[in-house]
Amino acid sequence: MEKTEWYLEYENIINRPGLLGDISSLLGMLSINIITINGVENSRRGMLLLSQYDENISRLKSILQTMDTIKLFKLRKPKLRDKMAVRHGKYIHTDSDDKKTIRFVRGELGLLVDFMAELYKQEGHKLIGIRGMPRVGKTESIVAASVCANKRWLFVSSTMIKQTVRSQLIEGEYNPDNIYIIDGVVSKRKANEKHWQLIREIMQLPAIKVVEHPDIFVQSTEYNMDDFDYIIELRTDEEEEITYEPIKKEFSEQSGLSMFDF
Numbered sequence: 001m002e003k004t005e006w007y008l009e010y011e012n013i014i015n016r017p018g019l020l021g022d023i024s025s026l027l028g029m030l031s032i033n034i035i036t037i038n039g040v041e042n043s044r045r046g047m048l049l050l051s052q053y054d055e056n057i058s059r060l061k062s063i064l065q066t067m068d069t070i071k072l073f074k075l076r077k078p079k080l081r082d083k084m085a086v087r088h089g090k091y092i093h094t095d096s097d098d099k100k101t102i103r104f105v106r107g108e109l110g111l112l113v114d115f116m117a118e119l120y121k122q123e124g125h126k127l128i129g130i131r132g133m134p135r136v137g138k139t140e141s142i143v144a145a146s147v148c149a150n151k152r153w154l155f156v157s158s159t160m161i162k163q164t165v166r167s168q169l170i171e172g173e174y175n176p177d178n179i180y181i182i183d184g185v186v187s188k189r190k191a192n193e194k195h196w197q198l199i200r201e202i203m204q205l206p207a208i209k210v211v212e213h214p215d216i217f218v219q220s221t222e223y224n225m226d227d228f229d230y231i232i233e234l235r236t237d238e239e240e241e242i243t244y245e246p247i248k249k250e251f252s253e254q255s256g257l258s259m260f261d262f
Helices: 019-029 054-066 080-088 106-121 138-148 184-190 193-203 214-220 245-255
Strands: 004-012 033-040 044-051 070-076 101-105 126-132 153-155 179-183 208-212 230-235
Touching (some): 004 054, 004 080, 019 033, 019 054, 033 080, 044 054, 044 080, 106 208, 126 138, 126 214, 138 153, 138 179, 138 208, 179 184, 179 193, 184 193, 184 208, 184 214, 208 214
Parallel strands (some): 101 230, 126 208
Antiparallel strands (some): 033 044
């Protein structure tokens, strides 16, 4: 019988010496192994556990709920954000109104890259949008996550090195293991019908697609924001407002145009 992963999160109510040792001993008596342990936000401690018997997890929960020295918050099969919390010591924050919108600041690039890499490792179609101001680290994070996930990345449209707008791929580039990167602003402003046809083909592949500036992308396609599995917002700091005015200005200066038609 295979062992199953579980996530345990609790807060110390009475932080006495030896408390962690007591909990570790309890886990040992129930034949539950600790994979990883770390402090997470709000003075809580998180653990990734491994147990062969689900009934031992039920026993653990019953015992922990009777202890007056800790407060049990979570004991469940681990979600991706649980694993990230244990690895990095902090939780990924979602939008209060839209749970698929996930917020990061530039100081959390390591957490962002690790999170995206885990998404890349999952099989099948996934459409990810990423919002942010110029030079905040959007494209760099997408590429770094591809490296971490051992995936090949392809720029379908981009300003990473120069303005790239592709209208075709070679045979080996149609691969569900590839990460396809699309810049919604570049595609909207510079693309022709062949480029949009290529995007439609790529969107049909059971692969990961990452779209920078998804709000602009949906203006020029039959797709809408509901088609995105995740929307990632990356800011310099928590107070920064994401606006497209600087992007319009920068793109106009690069292209020699007097205005940007959104």
